[in-house]
Amino acid sequence: MKLDFFESDREPIHLDMIDADVLYYPIFFESKKADDLYKKLLNTINWQQDTIKVFGKTYLQPRLTALYANNSNTYTYSNVTMHPNLFTEELLWIKNEIEKVCLTQFTTCLLNLYRNGQDSNGWHSDNEKELGKNPVIASVSFGEERRFHLKHKAHKDHRKTIQLQHGSLLIMQGTTQEHWLHQIPKTSKVIQPRINLTYRVIQ
Ligand SMILES: O=C(O)CCC(=O)C(=O)O
Ligand SMILES: [Mn+2]
Numbered sequence: 001m002k003l004d005f006f007e008s009d010r011e012p013i014h015l016d017m018i019d020a021d022v023l024y025y026p027i028f029f030e031s032k033k034a035d036d037l038y039k040k041l042l043n044t045i046n047w048q049q050d051t052i053k054v055f056g057k058t059y060l061q062p063r064l065t066a067l068y069a070n071n072s073n074t075y076t077y078s079n080v081t082m083h084p085n086l087f088t089e090e091l092l093w094i095k096n097e098i099e100k101v102c103l104t105q106f107t108t109c110l111l112n113l114y115r116n117g118q119d120s121n122g123w124h125s126d127n128e129k130e131l132g133k134n135p136v137i138a139s140v141s142f143g144e145e146r147r148f149h150l151k152h153k154a155h156k157d158h159r160k161t162i163q164l165q166h167g168s169l170l171i172m173q174g175t176t177q178e179h180w181l182h183q184i185p186k187t188s189k190v191i192q193p194r195i196n197l198t199y200r201v202i203q
Contacts, residue, residue: 010101012171015160019152021174026165028140029097034167038142040090041195047113053079062186063119069108073202077128084108094140095199098169104136106199114146114194117187123151125177130202135177139170143194150182164196 012023029037047064067075068091069084076082087095091109099105112121126137141164148170152158164170172182184196 012101015162017150017152017160017176017180018155018158019179020150020172020176022150022160022176023171023173024162025101025169025171027167028169029167031167034142037090037094038166038195041111041142041197042113042193044088044090045111045113046085047111050080050082063121064113064115066111066113067108068111069202071107071202073108073130075108075110075128075130075200075202077124082110091197094197098138098140098199101169102136102138102171104138104201106138106201108200108202110198110200112184112196112198114144114184114196116193117189117191120186121184123181123183125153125181126172126198126200127177131177131200132203133178134174135200136171136173137177138199139164139172140197140199141168141170141194142166142196144192146184146191146194147187148182148184150180152180154179164194 012025015022045066049064050061051058052061067082067084068087070087074081074083095106145163145165148162148164150160
């Protein structure tokens with residue numbers, strides 16, 4: 001019997017962080033599968049660019065986003081309310097793969113498309129009320145590698161940087177969102193697009 005591609009080799013790295021529980025699987029999807037998913041998502045997702053309000057001023061969000069779910073529950077952050085599309089076949093397949101290691105039944109996927117190095121995601125926690133306390137956030141990356149920064153809210157010298165590689169999975173759970181912020185900074189390098197999927201539970 002042929003086993004599913006290296007399912008048994010999926011090994012996470014536990015990040016050494018206080019007040020947090022963060023796991024990183026550098027190779028969660030093998031590279032050919034990751035290439036196929038990247039192309040399919042880039043071309044079929046209903047990408048949108050929302051206007052956000054920061055300190056009373058409106059800006060175009062510095063990336064494209066989309067919301068998919070198996071229910072019709074909306075998700076509101078930075079004064080933007082997103083309405084979900086129904087999960088596509090690929091998003092359901094990925095959800096099923098990550099649920100093998102997460103023990104969480106995700107309802108929703110928020111997608112980000114960083115078109116180039118000028119696209120970014122500012123410091124924030126995933127702490128919206130829809131997510132409840134101590135949410136499990138499963139974050140999948142395809143395409144260009146980008147730096148992911150984490151910093152502790154109270155201990156400013158506690159910082160982490162991870163290069164989120166093509167086909168990787170990062171899981172943030174426990175008290176991570178309560179105590180830490182994260183961001184994807186801009187880069188002046190000329191780079192290719194990156195797609196990020198964060199699976200969440202929105203009741
Ligand atoms: O692009 C990423 O890796 C992070 C995305 C993120 O933090 C979010 O959408 O809340
Ligand atoms: Mn986030």
